[in-house]
Amino acid sequence: MMYVHPALIMIIGALLAPLTRGVVRKCVLVATPVIAFYIVTTMYSMTPGDYGVINYLGFELITSRIDKLALVFLHVFTLMAIIGAVYALHVEDSSQHTAGFLYVAGSLGTTLAGDYLTLFVFWELMAVASTFLVWARREKQSIAAGYRYLLMHTFGGLVLLAGIFLRYHEVGSMEFTAMLPEHAGVAEYLILLGFALNAAMVPLHAWLPDAYPEATVTGAVFMCAFTTKTAVYVLARGFAGFELLAIMGAVMTLYGVGYAVIENNARRILAYHIISQVGYMVCGIGIGTEMAVNGAVAHAYAHILYKALLFMGVGAVLEMAGTADLSKLGGLYKKMPVAMVFTIIGGIAISGFPLTSGFVSKSMVIAGAGNAHEIGLMLMLTLAAVGTFLSVGIKLPYFIWFGEDSGVEPKKKLPWNMVVAMGIAGFFCIFIGVVPGWLYKMLPFAVDYEPYSAYHLSETFQLLGFTALGFYVLRKKMVPKAKLNLDLDIFYRRALDGFMAFARNPISPVNEWVSELYRVVGYRIALGAAAIASRFDVSIIDGVVDGVAHKVRETGDYVRHAQTGKLQQYIAIAVSAFFLLVLLVANI
Amino acid sequence: MSALVNLISYLRSKPNLLMGLFTLMLGVFVLFDAFATRHGAHFAGDKVVGFWAIFGFGGTIIMTKFMKWFAHEVLIRPLDFYEKKEGEE
Numbered sequence: 001m002m003y004v005h006p007a008l009i010m011i012i013g014a015l016l017a018p019l020t021r022g023v024v025r026k027c028v029l030v031a032t033p034v035i036a037f038y039i040v041t042t043m044y045s046m047t048p049g050d051y052g053v054i055n056y057l058g059f060e061l062i063t064s065r066i067d068k069l070a071l072v073f074l075h076v077f078t079l080m081a082i083i084g085a086v087y088a089l090h091v092e093d094s095s096q097h098t099a100g101f102l103y104v105a106g107s108l109g110t111t112l113a114g115d116y117l118t119l120f121v122f123w124e125l126m127a128v129a130s131t132f133l134v135w136a137r138r139e140k141q142s143i144a145a146g147y148r149y150l151l152m153h154t155f156g157g158l159v160l161l162a163g164i165f166l167r168y169h170e171v172g173s174m175e176f177t178a179m180l181p182e183h184a185g186v187a188e189y190l191i192l193l194g195f196a197l198n199a200a201m202v203p204l205h206a207w208l209p210d211a212y213p214e215a216t217v218t219g220a221v222f223m224c225a226f227t228t229k230t231a232v233y234v235l236a237r238g239f240a241g242f243e244l245l246a247i248m249g250a251v252m253t254l255y256g257v258g259y260a261v262i263e264n265n266a267r268r269i270l271a272y273h274i275i276s277q278v279g280y281m282v283c284g285i286g287i288g289t290e291m292a293v294n295g296a297v298a299h300a301y302a303h304i305l306y307k308a309l310l311f312m313g314v315g316a317v318l319e320m321a322g323t324a325d326l327s328k329l330g331g332l333y334k335k336m337p338v339a340m341v342f343t344i345i346g347g348i349a350i351s352g353f354p355l356t357s358g359f360v361s362k363s364m365v366i367a368g369a370g371n372a373h374e375i376g377l378m379l380m381l382t383l384a385a386v387g388t389f390l391s392v393g394i395k396l397p398y399f400i401w402f403g404e405d406s407g408v409e410p411k412k413k414l415p416w417n418m419v420v421a422m423g424i425a426g427f428f429c430i431f432i433g434v435v436p437g438w439l440y441k442m443l444p445f446a447v448d449y450e451p452y453s454a455y456h457l458s459e460t461f462q463l464l465g466f467t468a469l470g471f472y473v474l475r476k477k478m479v480p481k482a483k484l485n486l487d488l489d490i491f492y493r494r495a496l497d498g499f500m501a502f503a504r505n506p507i508s509p510v511n512e513w514v515s516e517l518y519r520v521v522g523y524r525i526a527l528g529a530a531a532i533a534s535r536f537d538v539s540i541i542d543g544v545v546d547g548v549a550h551k552v553r554e555t556g557d558y559v560r561h562a563q564t565g566k567l568q569q570y571i572a573i574a575v576s577a578f579f580l581l582v583l584l585v586a587n588i
Numbered sequence: 589m590s591a592l593v594n595l596i597s598y599l600r601s602k603p604n605l606l607m608g609l610f611t612l613m614l615g616v617f618v619l620f621d622a623f624a625t626r627h628g629a630h631f632a633g634d635k636v637v638g639f640w641a642i643f644g645f646g647g648t649i650i651m652t653k654f655m656k657w658f659a660h661e662v663l664i665r666p667l668d669f670y671e672k673k674e675g676e677e
Contacts, residue, residue: 261652262659333596337589370630378630382640386647402600455634458624461617462640469614470648477656484670485663493670 003051005063006036006078007109007122014101018094026089029097033081036108040074050114059174062114069297069444073111073233076301077104079428080225080308087312087421088218099132100222107226111233115174116164116191119234123160123198127153130227133219134211142214148489148496149211151529152197156204160194163187176234181242192239199231199282200275201248202255206489208274209259213267213324217315220267221421224311225304228274232281232300236444241288246369249283250380252276257387259487264480266314266324266396270307273350273392276384277303283377284365290445292368297443299365302357302432306349309425310392313343316418317400320410326396326480331405338414340401342422347397349429351389354460357432360439360451363460367449386467393464394471395478496528503531617641 013032020028043066052063081104088096106129109122127150134146166187168174179188197204208228212220239245256276260269277299284296316339318324321332333340345356352358362385369378432439440447471478599606622637633639 258651258655258658261655262663334593337593341589341592367628371628373630375631382643383647383651386644387651390648390651402596453627454624455626455629458617458621459640462621462638463644465614465617466641466644467648468610470645470652472610474649474652477652481664482667484665484667485659486665486669487663 003046003064004039005052005109005112006039006074007105007112009036009039010081010101010105010108014098014105017097017101025094025097029085029089030082032101033078033085033104036104037075037078037082040071040078043071043074059117060115061118062175063109063118064112065114065176066112067444068442069233069237070111072297072301072442072444073229074108075442076304077107077111077226077229080304083305083308083421083424084218084222084225086417086424087221087315089417090415091216091218093136095132096136096216096219099129099136100219102129103133103222103226105129107230110230114176116167116176117174119176120157120161120164123230124157126227126230127157130219130223133223134215136219137214137216139214145211145214147529148492149207151532152204152207152492154529155532156194156197159190159197163190163192163194166190176238178240179238184242192235192242195231195234195238196248197231198227199235199278200228200252201282202252202275203488205252205255205275206487206492209268209271209487210489212271212274213265217319220315221308221311224270224274224307228278229281229300229304232278232285232296235282236285236293236296240285240293242286244286245282246286246288246374246377247283249279249281249286250377250384252279252282253381253384254387255279257384257391259485260391261387261395262480262485263391264326264482266317266326266329266400267311269326269391269396270310270314273310273388274307276388277307277350279384280362280365280381283381284368287368287372287374287377289368289372291371291449292365294440294443294445294447294449295361295364295366295368298361298439301439301442302349302361302429305425305428305432306346306357309342309346309422309429310350312418312422312425313339313346314396314400316414316422317343319418320412320414321408322411323408325482326399327482329400329406329408330403331401332408332410333401335408335410336401336414338419339422340397342426343400344397345426345429347393349433351393351464352385352460353433353464354452354457355430355433357429357439359433359460360436361432363451363456364449382463386463389464389467390471394468395480398471398478399480495532499528499531614641 009032013028016028016032017025046066048067050062050065054061054063081101084100084104085097088100091097103126106122106124106126110119110126113119113122131146131150131153134142134149136142164174164187170185170187184192193204197207200208212223215223235245253276256272256274256279259272260276263269263272280299281296281303284292284299287293314324317329317332317336320336320339321329323329349356349358352362362381366378366381366385369375369381436451440449618638618641621641626634629635633643
C-alpha cells in the first residue's frame with residue numbers, strides 16, 4: 001500500500017484554497033482534512049515503525065514514525081482539522097484557510113517526526129502559519145500581538161535548535177527518542193525549554209493569552225487545538241517522568257484558573273483555561289506512570305474537542321454581537337440559544353460533568369497522581385477543577401446568557417456551517433463521556449481504570465454542586481470588570497520598549513526615514529525581534545548555531561520591508577521562508 | 589429551542605423554586621456520599637463524608653477572594669495601559 005504523509009495533504013489543500021472559488025473551494029476545504037483523517041485511520045492497520053525515511057546530506061530524516069502515541073494525537077488533530085475547516089467554511093478570506101491548513105500540516109508533521117530536524121522544520125511551520133491567523137484579523141492590536149507571538153516562538157525555536165545541535169554534538173544522533181531524567185544535561189533541558197514554551201508552561205506562557213484573543217474568530221478555533229497539544233505530544237514522547245514537569249503542570253492548572261476568575265474577555269478566559277488544562281497533561285506526563293501518561297493523552301484528546309467547542313461558541317457570540325467582553329454582555333439566552341447550548345456543553349465537559357469527556361479524562365490524571373502517592377499534586381489538580389467549573393462552567397455562561405439583560409442585539413444570523421461544526425464537537429464531548437472505552441482503546445498503554453465508580457461520581461457531584469453554591473454566595477463579587485490584568489508579558493513588552501528607546505537615538509538622526517517606519521507598531525517589534533535574536537546569538541549559542549540568528553535578523557528585516565498589507569503575499573513569503581529554513585537546517 | 593428558552597424564562601421568574609431545587613440537590617449529593625463505597629481511597633480526606641463538598645465550597649471562596657484581592661493590589665491596570673505606553677513615545 002502506498003503511504004502518503006497526511007501533512008502533505010494539508011499542504012496541497014493550503015495551496016489549493018486561494019486558487020479556487022465558491023463551491024469548489026468549499027469542497028477543497030472539507031475534503032482536505034477528511035482525506036487526512038482517512039489516511040490516519042488507515043495507519044492503524046500499518047505495522048508500527050518508521051516510514052518515509054529520507055537520506056539527506058548524511059542525515060537520516062524519519063518523516064513518519066508510527067506508533068500508538070503518535071496515532072492518537074494524529075487522530076484528534078485531523079478530526080479537529082475537519083471541525084475547524086467546517087467552522088470556517090463561510091470565511092471568504094483565503095489567507096486564513098491557507099494559514100490554518102499549513103498550521104495543521106506543521107502539527108501533523110511534528111507528530112510524525114522521528115528525528116529532530118524533521119521535527120524542527122514542522123515546528124517552525126506551525127509558528128509561522130499560526131501567526132497569520134492572528135494577523136488576519138487586521139486590527140492594530142492583532143498586528144502587534146502577532147509580532148509578539150512570532151517573536152516569542154522564534155525565541156523558543158532558537159532555544160530548541162540550540163538544544164538539538166548540542167545534543168547532536170554529544171550523542172551523534174538526531175533521532176527523537178525518550179530521554180531519561182537522570183541522564184539529562186544542558187542539551188536536553190534546552191530542548192525541554194523549547195517544548196515548554198509552546199506548551200505555555202508558566203512562566204513562558206504569556207504569549208498565549210496575549211495572542212489568542214486577538215486572532216480571527218475562526219483562527220482562534222484552530223489555534224486553541226494545535227500549538228499547545230503538539231507540545232504536549234513531544235513532551236510525552238521525550239520527557240515522560242521528569243518530576244519538574246509534574247510540579248510545573250500542577251502550577252499551570254492553578255495559574256490559569258486564577259487568571260480566569262478575574263478576566264473579563266470571554267476568549268481571554270478560555271485562553272487562560274488552555275494553560276490550566278494543558279497543566280493537567282504536563283503534570284500527568286511528569287508523573288510518568290502508565291496511568292498518568294494515559295490520562296494526559298486522554299485529556300489532550302478530550303480537551304481539544306471541548307476547548308474548540310468553547311472557542312466556537314464564544315466566537316459565535318463575538319461574530320454576532322460584536323464583542324466577547326462579559327461586562328458588555330448578559331441576558332442573551334433568548335437571542336442566541338444555539339450558541340448557548342453548545343457553549344454550555346463545552347463548559348460542562350471542561351468541568352468534568354459525568355457523561356461528558358472531561359469526566360473520563362481529567363479524573364484519570366488526578367487518579368494517576370493519587371495512585372503515584374502525589375497527594376499534594378492531586379489536591380492542586382482538584383482545586384483547579386473547582387476553579388474551572390467556577391469560571392468556564394458558571395461565570396462565562398452566566399454573564400453572557402443569563403445575569404442582567406445587556407440589551408445587546410445579534411447583528412447577524414449564525415452561519416449554518418458554524419452550527420454543524422459545533423454539533424460535531426458537541427457530539428464527541430458527550431460521546432466520549434458516554435462511551436469512554438472508545439477513547440481508552442486508542443491510548444498508548446492498556447487502561448485499567450473505571451471512571452464511573454460510585455465514589456468518583458459522589459466526589460464530582462459534591463465538588464461541582466458546592467462550587468456552584470460558592471458562586472451563588474459570591475455572585476456580586478464575581479461581576480467582571482473592564483480592566484486589564486497584568487501578566488508576565490509586561491517583561492518582554494517593556495524590554496521591547498526599552499530596546500526601541502535605545503535603538504532610536506543613534507539611528508534616527510542618521511536616517512530620518514527610519515523613525516517614520518517606527519511609527520507603526522509592527523515595525524518596531526520586528527526590529528526588536530531581530531536585535532534580541534542577535535544578542536541571544538552572541539551571548540548564548542554563538543559557535544553552536546553560528547549564523548542562524550543572523551539569518552533570522554535578515555529574514556526579519558526582509559519581512560519588515562515586505563509590508564504590503566496583502567496577506568496572500570505574506571503567506572507567499574512565509575512559505576518561501578519555510579523552504580529557506582529547510583535548506584538552512586539541512587546545510588548546517 | 590423555544591421550549592428551552594421558555595423553561596429558562598419560567599425558572600428565572602421563580603427564584604425561590606430554583607433555590608429550593610438547588611438546595612435539595614446539594615442535600616442529595618452529601619447523602620449519596622454517605623453511602624458511596626470508597627474504593628481506592630488515596631488519603632484521609634477520602635474517608636470523610638462531605639469532604640469534597642467542603643473542598644469545593646472552600647476552594648471557591650478562597651480562590652475568588654484571593655484572586656480579587658491580588659488583582660486589586662497588583663494586577664489591575666486601565667484597559668489602555670499598553671497603548672498609552674506606546675503613545676508616550
